[in-house]
Amino acid sequence: MDVIVKPLVTEKMTDMGERLNRFGFVVNKRANKLQIKKAVEELYGVTVEAVNTMVYGPKRKSRYTKSGIIEGKTKSVKKAIVTLADGESIDFYSNI
Secondary structure, eight states, X not given: OOOEEEEEOOHHHHHHHHHHOEEEEEEOTXXXXXXXXXXXXXXXXXXXXXXEEEEEOOOEEEEEETTXXXXXXXXXXXXXXXXXXXXXXXXXTTTO
């Protein structure tokens, strides 16, 4: 099971990373906090102090087309906010 799906690189998360030393990731829905902590420490070589998780449910969407109304929903997502120890940081752009 791959624990980390992708990092969250948004304006809000980048600002939080600089000020509060927190970084966001989209993670597998079955992963728990201990697995997320271990995966981040192994992947980026940092010390994790805390992990906060949140699960976003799917949203219903509909659009109007020539053939009628098309209805569906988005995927549900689990996000993790990881707080690192003082003096440590993650650089997502280092290997571009």
